Amino acid sequence: MIKVIVSGFNGSMGQKAVAMVNQNKDFQLVGVFNPIIDSVDPLDYGLEPDIKVYKDLSKIDIDADIWIDFSIPSAVFDNTKFAISKGIRPVIGTSGLSEEQTTELKLLADAKSLGGIIASNFGISAVLMMKFAQTAAKYFDQAEIVETHHEDKLDAPSGTALNTARLIHEVQQKDEPINPNESDPLGTRGGDYHGIKIHAIRLPGFIADEEVIFGSDGESLTVKQSTTDRASFMKGVQLAIKEVMKRDKLVIGLEKII
Template identity: 35%
Template structure:
């Protein structure tokens, strides 16, 4: 008689969500339990005391963080010290924080993921902008988000401005305005890339990159219509942190899905 013992089913990845009552936190709490192979064990909010935080982290493999740049670093450090892998979507984190996450993850021998955006079309927008930056001399970025967003410009806009300047290898042409009748009307600037931020209620977000060359223009626009579609992308990032051989910080959703150079 044949031995028909069933194959062992892998244990689900235990996930804790930071900021479960925020805009993104609610989407994660509702959506991640529906993703195959994941089990949400709880949420962490600012009102939780040290004992409660320790208990939740002890029951988790991965922490998903879409919170605030002022509070996120301390929580990420605590999670890493507990051996919990972070998936980070918090906007506005300083480079020093990302380097700290990378270093601590390597010390622990575990993976981590940070991305300025967990959207496939946003990844493609950034890649297309990188191609155009090699050939066109003028560029400006306009981005719009809800009025309670903590940072400006968005992490995506900041990432694109830096990336385009690096790809080009020199500053873009940034025409001088002879007279600005309103301070700051030309927005912020990095390497000749002008960035303009719009903040109004009841908008999820969009980014527009406007290039100009010799009597021609190119516009690349990405428009978000809801937060629910972040869930599968974040689930893929959670899986990435647990993949064999992934140690340290993986930067960008493109790297998660294998589009990174």
Template identity: 40%
Template sequence: MMNQTPIPVVVNGAAGKMGREVVKAVAQAADMTLVGAIDRNPEYNGTDAGELAGLGEPLEVPITDQLEPMLAFAAQERQPGVMVDFTHPSTVYDNIRSAIAYGIRPVVGTTGLSPDQIQDLAEFADKASTGCLIIPNFSIGMVLLQQAAIQASQYFDHVEIIELHHNQKADAPSGTAIQTAQMLTEMGKTYNPAVVEETEKLPGARGGLAEEGIRIHSIRLPGLIAHQEVIFGAAGQIYTLRHDTSDRACYMPGVLLAIRKVLQLKSLVYGLEKIL
């Protein structure tokens, strides 16, 4: 790998908290090179991406708000390029389609895509024979939590999910919580059989109802980063699985792995566990 041409990487959402971590991680990876940094916030237009990320030295990659020209520039590199996207649910679908159209492989951490949008993107990636990774959560610890939840679901019929995030997160519930619920529903059972007719005195008090009877509760507070609990209940016992994030750097090994793996793909893959 060290003797190969470095992987050209474009970071979309480069001025955000996750984007800055990605810029730093890519700049420090020997087999990658940052060729572009995009952010829609006009405050950072023209700012050096390396200095903004706290590297202490410029990378000579100024932040721009022009996505498509940057994708076109990256497409001219000798090695196939990758776009890492940590932007906003309202723009991520169009960002992914644009990247694929230019032959740039998307690695997406932005959540909020609907199942229909993901299916449409999968068909578009298939037609273009272009790899695309959509990863609701890049943490290895979260993958392990989800695997433990799947194992526990064989023995528990009652489960609820609580996800806690900072109050700047735009979508609820989190993509990770939705993915966790989907994994549990794939076990082929219905959860939380009713034992009483419930009445919500406040709408939403029991959380959002996902498939197969699974409830998801979302909390948004300053001071939080990203946290999730999966709580199983049975007569006389509670089994709680919890994952806490204390530093966004914990996601970077997963991001770098995804950048390397997406070059080997010809279609869309959903979930970090699929590439581990």
């Protein structure tokens, strides 16, 4: 039985993670964490009475195998660092980690031979889209990324969009060309990652969509995915939990294990 703690358990993604753990015969929910809650009574959240509820990171002393994190960008680094320090394998779905923070966390986990994963997206369609985009990048010199999320998403660009840009850049091994004469006083050309433009849209009515548009002389290619229900992410989380239990290093990106 794989014992699991869920951080950010009463958020929209956290609730789905709790439900997924409870529905899986190979997993056992042993604790939940959120520093902004008032009550630590599991019954107040519809949890079984033996589930430990924590609001203070330093008070967590429970035996667990997996730390699932769907908290907030400002907390995820400290949460993950704590989990690693306690020998709990991190499965991190919260975006907002910088490259420097991700590197530090990987070094800490690898030094302890602790498996784990930091994933910008646990949606299978999103991960496949990133893999397809990386393949296409071999044949196109220019690409732009458009990502659309719900209006409450706190970080921009999304971790998925940024990771997609990284994967494209890994293949191209050079900055994409830019027009030195371009004028954009309103910043409408989007963010820039090694010349790859990223456009972030935040609107009600969406959950998570992304498209990568490649252009070359005489042709273009668009790779697009849409998420219409957050429950779809749980297939990737479930896959990740089982996979990291077999590993002794921290993996960056679900695409590395699919």
